[in-house]
Amino acid sequence: MTTGAPGRPRIGLSTSSVYPESTAHAFTYAAAVGYEAVEVMVGIDALSQQVDAVRQLSEHHEIPISAIHAPCLLFTQRVWGVEPWGKLERSAAMARAVGAEVVVVHPPFRWQREYARDFVNGIAALEESSGIAFAVENMYPWRASRRRMEMYLPGWDPSEEPYANTTIDLSHAAIAQSDPVAMAERLGPRLRHVHLTDGTDSAKDEHLVPGRGTTGADAFLRQLAATGFAGEVVLEINTRRCTTREEREADLRESLEFAIEHLAVVPADAGDGA
Numbered sequence: 457m458t459t460g461a462p463g464r465p466r467i468g469l470s471t472s473s474v475y476p477e478s479t480a481h482a483f484t485y486a487a488a489v490g491y492e493a494v495e496v497m498v499g500i501d502a503l504s505q506q507v508d509a510v511r512q513l514s515e516h517h518e519i520p521i522s523a524i525h526a527p528c529l530l531f532t533q534r535v536w537g538v539e540p541w542g543k544l545e546r547s548a549a550m551a552r553a554v555g556a557e558v559v560v561v562h563p564p565f566r567w568q569r570e571y572a573r574d575f576v577n578g579i580a581a582l583e584e585s586s587g588i589a590f591a592v593e594n595m596y597p598w599r600a601s602r603r604r605m606e607m608y609l610p611g612w613d614p615s616e617e618p619y620a621n622t623t624i625d626l627s628h629a630a631i632a633q634s635d636p637v638a639m640a641e642r643l644g645p646r647l648r649h650v651h652l653t654d655g656t657d658s659a660k661d662e663h664l665v666p667g668r669g670t671t672g673a674d675a676f677l678r679q680l681a682a683t684g685f686a687g688e689v690v691l692e693i694n695t696r697r698c699t700t701r702e703e704r705e706a707d708l709r710e711s712l713e714f715a716i717e718h719l720a721v722v723p724a725d726a727g728d729g730a
Contacts, residue, residue: 468493493522523558548586572609593623596632599659615642630655663694677718
């Protein structure tokens with residue numbers, strides 16, 4: 457695993473944070489603002505699907521790639537074909553080619569029954585064969601009025617399954633009305649990756665700038681720091697409402713400063729240095 461500044465995890469930027477601007481723009485923002493890595497969301501931007509192009513962006517901006525996010529969102533269902541295991545194999549191949557150690561993946565939708573049937577064992581087998589960590593992300597029940605619909609199999613909470621590597625996304629935790637600190641405690645060393653963002657009690661996946669919601673993003677980061685979390689922290693926020701590049705850059709800068717501030721906590725077992 458890699459680290460950022462001494463004493464804290466590396467802080468990266470998800471390319472999805474600058475949508476509708478492109479993957480190329482995301483690298484430019486990351487370098488300008490001072491992020492230490494980039495997570496590439498493989499999506500409808502054709503460049504994000506091209507290994508050589510992604511590697512060239514990393515080399516040009518001299519910024520490493522911390523993770524590849526597999527194309528498993530609703531609007532990326534046809535990216536790299538429709539066969540889900542093939543998508544994950546291509547994601548692992550891209551990760552190896554660009555020097556990333558992690559592929560972020562969502563659990564299957566309920567209608568993907570064949571894929572879901574052996575998802576837990578299949579993920580373990582992929583990790584063994586590829587040498588890449590597949591960090592399964594927490595999701596949430598879909599909420600409509602007072603109804604909660606379970607839309608993921610084997611479930612939205614990765615702490616309930618024996619995955620070796622997992623991701624906590626704070627916006628998803630907000631929708632699920634789930635305590636991310638408690639989830640991190642349940643996961644222990646299996647927590648490999650974090651999508652730092654924020655949310656409220658809304659049924660929408662808000663992906664707010666951290667600190668603007670109610671999930672306790674500051675306390676969550678301090679808990680990570682105190683327990684010596686050695687994985688990756690990646691900002692994954694929604695900046696679609698920004699009307700100018702300056703406004704988008706300001707949100708990205710505020711997010712990075714928030715992460716640095718609250719990860720700068722001495723681990724509980726660090727001793728007094730005497």
